Amino acid sequence: MLSAVMEDYIKAIYTIGNDTDERVSTSELADYLDVTSPTVSSMVKKLEERGLVDREEYRGVTLTEEGEVVALEILRHHRLLESFLTEHLDYDWADVHEEADRLEHHVSDELTERIAEALDNPGVDPHGDPIPDADLRLPEVDEQTRRLSSAAEGDHVVVRRIRHQGDEELRYLSEAGIEPGVELEIVEIAPFGLVTVRTPEGKQSLPEEIARLIETASVSEAEV
Template sequence: MMLSDVMEDYLKAIYQLQRETDERIKTSAIAEELDVTSPTVTSMLDKLEERGFVDREKYRGVTLTDEGETVALEVVRHHRLLEAYLTEHLDYDWAEVHEEADRLEHHISEDFEARVADALGQPTVDPHGSPIPSADLEPPERPDGKSVTEFEEGDVVVVEEVADRDADVLSYLADHGVEPGVELEIVEVAPFGMITARSSEHDESVSLPDAVAHHVRVARGAEVEQ
C-alpha cells in the first residue's frame, strides 16, 4: 500500500530533524516543523508506528526505523534534485524552489528522477548546499558545519548550507551575497543577537539577526590577513 503525501512529509520532517540532533524527536518539534498541532502529530505518528516507519518511546519521542528512513531519503532525494533542476534549467530563484519542489516531490517516477540526475551531472548538493542522498538511498554524512552564531569576531568562515524553508530569509541572504561557497568574515557579534559579517561575494557588510543567522551553516575558513 502506497504512502500518502502527508505521511511522506512527516517522514521527511523527522529525517531532517534527526540530522540536527542525536536525540529522539519530540512531538512538539515535528508540530513546529510542519506547522500543525501536537494532537495532529500524535494521530499521524500512531499510523506511522503501526506501519513500522517510526519507533516511539513514551515521553521520549520518535526515531525513524530503517524502512522509514529509506522512504524519507527517497523523498529528500526527489526534493533536492528538483530544486537543483528548477534552479539550473528553468531559471527559478533559489528562494522559490522549495515550495515548488514540495509539490512535485511525491509525484515523480524513478525514471524521471534518474533523468533529472543525469541532466544535472549527478549533483551531490542542492542549490542551498544541502546534501542529496545517492541513488541507492544511503544516508549522506552529516555535514561538519556549524551555525554561524557559534563563531566570534575576527573568524573567517565559508558558507556550507542555508536552510531552504523560508523564502524571505533566502531572498535576504542572496541579496547580500550569503550563499554556499562564499567566504564571510565575522566583523561584529552584538550582545542583542545580531552578527555583522563581510561577504567576499559583494565585498560589503551584511547584518544577520539571530532569526536569519540560525539558517546559515558554515565551516571555518582561512585567517584574514591583517
C-alpha cells in the same frame, strides 16, 4: 502508497532528529509542521502501524529503517528538483524550495534518475544540502563546518550550506548577497546575537535566528 502528508511527517522526523540527535517529540513535530498535537498523535499512530516509525510513550518517535529509506528517497527527489529548477529552468536558488516541496511527492523513480543524469549526479543542491545517491547513501563530507551564529569576530569563513524550511529565509539571504560559496568576514557579534558580516557586496547585519541557519567552513590564512 504513502500520502504526501505522511511523507512530510517522515521528512520532518528525519530533519529534526538529525539536528538534535534525539527522539522527536510530538510538540516538536507540531511546531515544525504547524499543526496541533492531537493531529500529530493520530498521524504518528498511522505511521507506526505501517512500520515507518518507532514510538515510545512520553519519549517521542524515531524512524525505523524502512522509514529512513522513505525519508532519504524524498530528500533525493526534493534536492534534485531544486537543482534542476535552478540549473535548467532558470529559477533563482531562493525560489525553489516550496516548488520542490510540492513536486517531491509526485516524481517517479524513473524521472528522478533522468533528472540526476541530466545534472551529472550532483552531490549537493543549490543550498548546499547533500543529495542522497541512487543507493540512498549520503555523500561523505570530511570538512568541519560551523554555524555562523557561533563564529568569532575577525573569522573568515565560506558559506557551505543554508538550512531552511521555506523560501522566506532563502530570499532574505539572497538579498543580503549570502549563498553557498560566498566568503564572509565576521565584523562584529553584538549582544543579543546580531552578527555583522562583510560580504563581497558590503556589510550586513543578520539576526541570530538567521545566522544559525548558515553553515560555514573556515578559510585558511593562505586563502584570505
